[in-house]
Amino acid sequence: MIAENERHTAVTEKIDEVVIRFAGDSGDGMQLTGTQFTNTSALLGNDLSTLPDFPAEIRAPAGTLPGVSAFQVRIADYDIHTPGDSPDVLVAMNPAALKKEIKDLKPNGIVIVNTDEFNARNFAKANITVNPLEDGSLANYRVFQAALTTMTRRTLEASGLDTKSMDRCKNMFALGMCYWLFSRPLDNTVEWLKKQFARKPNLAEANIAVLKAGWNFCDITELFHDRYEVPAARMEPGLYRNITGNVSLAMGLIAASRRSGLPLFLGAYPITPASDVLHELSRYKNFGVTTFQAEDEIAAVCAAIGASFGGALGVTASSGPGIALKAEAMNLAVMTELPLVVCDIQRGGPSTGLPTKTEQADLLQVMFGRNGESPIPIISASSPKDCFDVALEAVRIATRYMVPVVLLSDGYIANGSEPWKLPQVEELPDLRIEFRADPEGFQPYERDAETLSRPWAVPGTPGLEHRIGGLEKENVTGNVSYDPVNHENMIHLRAEKVARIARELPDVEVFGDPQGGELLVLGWGSTAGAIHGAVSSARRLGLSVSRAHLRYLNPFPRNLGEVLARFDRVLLPEMNLGQLALLLRARFLKDIITLSKVQGKPFTRQEILDKIQSLLEYKHAN
Amino acid sequence: MPTETPTPTLLTKKDFQTDQEVRWCPGCGDYAILSAVQQVFPELGIPREKFVVVSGIGCSSRFPYYMNTFGFHTIHGRAPAVATGLKLARPELEVWIATGDGDSMSIGGNHLIHVLRRNVGVKILMFNNRIYGLTKGQYSPTSELGKKTKSTPAGSVDYPFNPLSLAIGAGATFIARSVDIFQAHLRDTLRRAAQHKGTAYVEIYQNCNIFNDKAFSGLTDKETKDETALYLEHGKPLVFGKNKDRGIRMSGTRMEVIELGGELGPDDCLVWDETQENPALSFLMAQLQPPGFPIPLGVFRDVEVPTYEERVIAQMHTETERLGVGKLEDLLRAGDTWTVGEQPAS
Numbered sequence: 001m002i003a004e005n006e007r008h009t010a011v012t013e014k015i016d017e018v019v020i021r022f023a024g025d026s027g028d029g030m031q032l033t034g035t036q037f038t039n040t041s042a043l044l045g046n047d048l049s050t051l052p053d054f055p056a057e058i059r060a061p062a063g064t065l066p067g068v069s070a071f072q073v074r075i076a077d078y079d080i081h082t083p084g085d086s087p088d089v090l091v092a093m094n095p096a097a098l099k100k101e102i103k104d105l106k107p108n109g110i111v112i113v114n115t116d117e118f119n120a121r122n123f124a125k126a127n128i129t130v131n132p133l134e135d136g137s138l139a140n141y142r143v144f145q146a147a148l149t150t151m152t153r154r155t156l157e158a159s160g161l162d163t164k165s166m167d168r169c170k171n172m173f174a175l176g177m178c179y180w181l182f183s184r185p186l187d188n189t190v191e192w193l194k195k196q197f198a199r200k201p202n203l204a205e206a207n208i209a210v211l212k213a214g215w216n217f218c219d220i221t222e223l224f225h226d227r228y229e230v231p232a233a234r235m236e237p238g239l240y241r242n243i244t245g246n247v248s249l250a251m252g253l254i255a256a257s258r259r260s261g262l263p264l265f266l267g268a269y270p271i272t273p274a275s276d277v278l279h280e281l282s283r284y285k286n287f288g289v290t291t292f293q294a295e296d297e298i299a300a301v302c303a304a305i306g307a308s309f310g311g312a313l314g315v316t317a318s319s320g321p322g323i324a325l326k327a328e329a330m331n332l333a334v335m336t337e338l339p340l341v342v343c344d345i346q347r348g349g350p351s352t353g354l355p356t357k358t359e360q361a362d363l364l365q366v367m368f369g370r371n372g373e374s375p376i377p378i379i380s381a382s383s384p385k386d387c388f389d390v391a392l393e394a395v396r397i398a399t400r401y402m403v404p405v406v407l408l409s410d411g412y413i414a415n416g417s418e419p420w421k422l423p424q425v426e427e428l429p430d431l432r433i434e435f436r437a438d439p440e441g442f443q444p445y446e447r448d449a450e451t452l453s454r455p456w457a458v459p460g461t462p463g464l465e466h467r468i469g470g471l472e473k474e475n476v477t478g479n480v481s482y483d484p485v486n487h488e489n490m491i492h493l494r495a496e497k498v499a500r501i502a503r504e505l506p507d508v509e510v511f512g513d514p515q516g517g518e519l520l521v522l523g524w525g526s527t528a529g530a531i532h533g534a535v536s537s538a539r540r541l542g543l544s545v546s547r548a549h550l551r552y553l554n555p556f557p558r559n560l561g562e563v564l565a566r567f568d569r570v571l572l573p574e575m576n577l578g579q580l581a582l583l584l585r586a587r588f589l590k591d592i593i594t595l596s597k598v599q600g601k602p603f604t605r606q607e608i609l610d611k612i613q614s615l616l617e618y619k620h621a622n
Numbered sequence: 623m624p625t626e627t628p629t630p631t632l633l634t635k636k637d638f639q640t641d642q643e644v645r646w647c648p649g650c651g652d653y654a655i656l657s658a659v660q661q662v663f664p665e666l667g668i669p670r671e672k673f674v675v676v677s678g679i680g681c682s683s684r685f686p687y688y689m690n691t692f693g694f695h696t697i698h699g700r701a702p703a704v705a706t707g708l709k710l711a712r713p714e715l716e717v718w719i720a721t722g723d724g725d726s727m728s729i730g731g732n733h734l735i736h737v738l739r740r741n742v743g744v745k746i747l748m749f750n751n752r753i754y755g756l757t758k759g760q761y762s763p764t765s766e767l768g769k770k771t772k773s774t775p776a777g778s779v780d781y782p783f784n785p786l787s788l789a790i791g792a793g794a795t796f797i798a799r800s801v802d803i804f805q806a807h808l809r810d811t812l813r814r815a816a817q818h819k820g821t822a823y824v825e826i827y828q829n830c831n832i833f834n835d836k837a838f839s840g841l842t843d844k845e846t847k848d849e850t851a852l853y854l855e856h857g858k859p860l861v862f863g864k865n866k867d868r869g870i871r872m873s874g875t876r877m878e879v880i881e882l883g884g885e886l887g888p889d890d891c892l893v894w895d896e897t898q899e900n901p902a903l904s905f906l907m908a909q910l911q912p913p914g915f916p917i918p919l920g921v922f923r924d925v926e927v928p929t930y931e932e933r934v935i936a937q938m939h940t941e942t943e944r945l946g947v948g949k950l951e952d953l954l955r956a957g958d959t960w961t962v963g964e965q966p967a968s
Contacts, residue, residue: 043960188958232962241959251954258950265711285941287948290710290934295736299703302696302733306676306707309694310715314707332697421962422954459692459708459715462671467640467686469695470679479642480687 012183012227017076019084020178022171023101024093025062026055026069029171033091034071036175040188042242042419045232046075049529050417051083051602056272056355063117063125068100075182077231081383081529083416085604089181091174093117093148096126102138111141112177114170116149144223148173148214155213159206169210176214183229186211236421243420245384245413246273249317249343250280252391254287257313259392260399260431264289265307267300267316272355273411274345277317297325301342305329308338309468311435311458313395317343319411320362321352327370330404334374334494336468337445337454339398339405341391342366346410348600357600358411360525361576366406367554367583373491375498377401378553380408382528385420387413390551392429399433401497402453408553410575412602413526439463444478452497454478502555508563512539512546516566519543519616522592524550524580527573527603534608543616553580561588571595571615573608633664640690651802651828652681655749656688658805659718662812663691666716673716676705678725681756682749682828685720699730702737705744706930713931716816717744723764724754727783731763738792740930741820747812748825749802750785753834771833786908786922789823790901796822797904798921802829803842807853807919814921820929841917850912854920859891862916870910877906879915896924 020037024030031052038050051072060067074084089110092098094117105111118133132138133145152170153163172189179186190208197204218224243251257264268278268291282291290307294300301316308314316326323344333340346362348354366378377397381390387409398405436442436455444466445454457464466478474481475490510520512535523531528549535547548563550556564570564584571593572581578594585592595611597603638660646652663673673691677683679698686693692715696704701719709717726734726748737744753771754760760773764785768777789797796818800811808826815822827838841850848864860870867882869891880886895903904923911917928936942948 039958043958045960045962235962237962237964239955239959239961241955241957254948254953255950263711265707267707284948284953285938286945287950287953288938290938292707292710294703295732298700299706299733299736302700302703303707303710305696306694306704306709307711308707309704310708310711312711314711328697329700336694422959425950425954458712459674460671460712462669465671465691467689467693467695469677469686469693470697471695 010224010227012229015228015230016078017074017080018089018182018228018230019072019074019087020089020091021070021072021087021101021104022091022174023068023070023097024091024171025096026057026059026067027062028069028093029168030069030093031071033171033175034073036189036192037178037184038073038417039192039242040179040184041073041075041230042240043188044184045235046230047078047080047233047235047419048073048075048242048417049080049083050074051412052415053601054356061125063094063096063122065096065100065126068097070097070101075230077233079233079235081532082602082605085606089178091178093171093174094126095122095128095132098132099126099128102141105141107140109141111138111143112174113143113145114148114174115145116147146177146217146223151213151217152210155210156206159202159209161202161206165203166206169207172207172211173214173217176211176216177218179211180215180218181224181227183227186215235419238421240419240421242417243384244276244415244417245381245387245409246276246345246415247280248384248420249381249387249391249407249409249414250277252388253281253315253341253395254284254289255388255425255428256392256395256431257287257289259428260313260395260433262311262313262399262433265292265304265312265314266290267292267294267303267307267314269294269297269300269318269322271297271319271322273347273414274317274319274322274343276414277343277345297322298329301326301329301340305333305336305338305340308333308340309336309459311456313341313399314339315341315343317345319345319347320349320365323362323365324369330376331370331372331374332470333404334370334376335470335473337402339402339456341394341398341405341407343407343409345414346408348598354600356411358526358602359575359598359600360408360410360527361579361598362408363553363576363579364582366408373495375495376404376406376554377498377501378406378408380525380551380553381413382525382549382551384413384416384418388420388423392431396429396431397501399431399456400453401451401501402456403498408525410526435461436464437461443476444468445473445476447475447493452493452500499555502552502558505552505555505557507559508548508550508557510546510548510563511535513544514546517544517546518568519545519571519612520564520567520569521545521547521571521573521608521612522550522564523547523573524553527575530603530605530608531573533605534612537605537609538612541613543612545612545616550580553583556587561590564588564590569593569615571611573597573603573611575602633670635660635664637670638663638690640688642687644688645684646681647832649831650681651751651830652685652749654802654805655747655808655826655828656685658808658812659689659747662809662816665813666816668716672714673718674708675718675720676701676708677720678730679756680722680725680754681830682720682722683725699725699728700733701725702730702733702742702744702746706737706740706742709742709744709931710934713743713935719744719746721746721748723748723750723752723785724762727763727785727788735788735792738789738794738821738823741793741795741927743820743929743931745815745818745822746824748785748823749828750825751828751830751834752782752837753830755830755833759833784908785825787905790905790908790923794823794923795820795925795927796921797825797908797923798822799825799827799919801827801838801841801919804919811920814924818924819926840912850917852910852916852918854894854896854907854918854922856894856896856921859888859893861888861891877910877915896921899925
């Protein structure tokens, strides 16, 4: 590396957090760059939260605005819950990335731009008429210009690589610069590169050389006067790893399989942003996991139902459009009272909508989007790591009550990541279940007195031969029945079975003023982090505001109505037009104030805080 | 999984009958098919609890309710998908699918071609009556061009599917055809299907006496049946007719009917080979139909390749050998981890 006397003397300032957004063309490797920065920071013990934001097109035309791919990471020395409202640092690999992302940057924020890409051709692609580096539009920011492409090529002059291959390393130059700027070591990424390019050592060497060159460039030039350091966060003692929601969900399903003793069967059809659940689970055949990439969404869920009938843990994972296709089969599981877990990783809708962007607008679809009276329990994940626990809980409900369960996640937590304290396996819930084995007195639709569930009688068990299907069943015998009174009775039984799940659910907890107050901010799903941050800030301002978060959306926790009644007003931020609010009003006859955002992006803390303030100040002004 | 205590293997037809009242229309061909299946199942030496009959929607799909085995009456067109999941989860089960022309080739067409291409070890009995019966008489994907039905008062303008050609195109490893009332032939065909390891696809001509009566009368009427049916027998020349006086031979790339007895004899006929890997001849055979040709019955194709579930299990074994039996602790701790120690209170 560089000899001590050649270094300039940058002052290292300790800061408690920083938000960095890496932005470039889809082909620039920004997701990878951001992930590396994240993993290195995780190993340093920072708390962190990430927000990838990429286009639906695999390679939109290079250099254009639609082609911009970004990855935001927030690292902190304290407990954080969101990837940050706005970045402190923007790395812009081309003019399109600068144009698209600059508006989010904090005033006086740092911009690092690759000047090599700032030319007339790229301005034209990004519909830029005047060079933003020269027109004064960046006056409110600290702009650092570096010829990343040129320096990358120079670093690799002797590498023997062609220009295209050299240029593909330039993200490592930017990463090296950021590592220097935020005092991160290079070794984690160096090791990763060696592993990644184990079969192409020349590419490993090239990337490592460029990474170091980026670091050295900052160390010897006086581009930056200050360096920053974000110390490790105070976290609960334990072993941690950084995890995305989809991987966490997959781990949770495998854990549930092990804890229940049921082999896991995933039927899935590729769909953004759920495919990673399929990818992840397909790697674990040595855990007895069967993944079936079906011919379509319907086959995926039907195969899972077939596997459940056979005594496996049947799971399907998809997103809104796929869930729509699965509706009829989900009802088959309702009617045949078979366990099934349907994971809906929500994305922007309707129709194809915004495949890579987040939304929470499938709640009413999974609640009501089937023919007939079709009660299905719904459970939602509030953060990447929460997906693990929610998966176990979904399996518990599905197998204990013999019902299909919908697990709601969304694109934000599916792709976002956070540190996860690894659980002790022996402390995970015991999900063991028993199949019916005794033919004596067996009736396919005989019901457990407590849960109203019917026996799980799997094919191959002597003496339990029976037929199930989508036609209405006579209670107890399970024979096809068109009897009017039986039908009504069965509709009530299926509803009651789902309602009884609430008996075992934990009460919804109020943080702030549990005894009640002026305002409760209620949330579900991935809004948890932003609500947490906003309510904490509001309370520091002295406002009478509390928060509560719903994991269970059907049935609701038993104390929910009473909790809502304790507050003068209830604010419900949702990434839809007020779907949970509709359910709550109908159920509890309590008015709910909806804060809606449907931009394909999660709420910022500030957006929720502003709403809290406007509500409480308005009230006080009156 | 349940313990292995097989029921006595000396089962009879009665053991496969349920107490449910059979609700097909009197005279329906489905009764004959049910009877044949109930006769063949006990012969197979498989404990009753190992059988699962899966169906979709339609008259044929009521089948599971009348079979005293495990049964699953699923949703329209999806039986192959449900059966695939079941077979993957429980490869040791004997999974049979009962379906019809509408269920398997209209709404369930996608699942049909994919179950065939994967070669999942299930048997598919496709009751072809060339009509939608349960919905009271609309034309189906196998109804002939010009068919007048409730939904096509001026005649259907759709070209029909040839089910066996479709199955061959999808990569089927076993295809056969039989007729509801040809009981002995039907039972033989079912036995052959039962012995096949991959997907066995059996088209069964089935008369719907209410909405499409006599659809197969050319084949089933006493006067014409011997002249219309061509029984395929592996290794034997393709000879047909009451007096065995006609045969099939190749003429270039086509099949042609020849008169036997003069200069030509059975030796001049094509010898049927159901085991050819190349399905071209089976396809040509599936295309034969009156006028001009007989209707082939029997096994068109029977080739053995590994089944889908075998491949899935083999991969699972290989991966388990390579990686060892997965441990949940190790899985959770995979990747980059870091330890946070006890920190002094600030």
